[in-house]
Amino acid sequence: MPTPSDAAVSAWTRLIRAHTAAVSVVEAALKAEGLPPLEWYDVLLELERGGPQRPRDLQARLLLAQYNLSRLLDRLSEAGLVAREALQADKRGHLVMISAEGSAMRARMWPVYARAIQAAVGDKLSDAEATVAADLLGRLAVRP
Amino acid sequence: MPTPSDAAVSAWTRLIRAHTAAVSVVEAALKAEGLPPLEWYDVLLELERGGPQRPRDLQARLLLAQYNLSRLLDRLSEAGLVAREALQADKRGHLVMISAEGSAMRARMWPVYARAIQAAVGDKLSDAEATVAADLLGRLAVRP
DNA sequence: CAAGATTGACTGTTCAATCTTA
């Protein structure tokens, strides 16, 4: 049985810890400004970058479960930040698109988010170190 | 305003992704064997290593919110994996300790957990790379 | 009043089942 090396276990443990610590800094910053959670930002950004998309595509890019995304979109839609539009091509699905309000919200969130990233990562690693970390972390997200 | 560098943003983004990917591998492995979630393992391990402790101490080590831990301990206790015992010294609190069943469960979880860590981290990074990643990630968890 | 811990009510997540169309 392939038991992980100490180095792998240590990297795993610290990945969990670093994630918890960094996310809580960012979420706290957003909450302090009365802004929506991180997850909303991700969806809004993906919709700005990728244009109108089907939930299935968003799901794959954001690594979310389908039922999870369904309710997340409900909330975003209720807040007026995204709109759904029926598809003629495949009547099972529909397109999700960001609204003007959604873009405005994403823009309002970014400065707060950016400062929090700086506090959580930028202040703790040099650019060279952050680049190394990004490379190694990128390898962990690759599907086998 | 200190805007984060591209390197910092990239490290942040990939931290989130790597965490999501790695955790889902591990949680899926545990679930497939009918075992409890990762979080339970963390509590059980901490109680084995650190001996009987007050919830406050567990909370600090595991980076959990107090109300969160309170309900997590309820579940562990209901499953017979931990026990609570009143403290005479400070009657507000109590000690939490792992039971024999709890130790047995932790031991059953470990091989599954270990294989999953290997798949999520060990198979993707060399030991040298994992050591570098662990060092950098450790710096992110340090309180300012 | 402050610290340790819990609880009620609310919000969000998960699982399995369901519905519709391909």
Add this chain to the structure above:
DNA sequence: TAAGATTGAACAGTCAATCTTG
């Protein structure tokens, strides 16, 4: 039958209030 998407009910997480003791 399978894929895209949603939903009811159960479960877990969050916030603010509460209780008890220091």
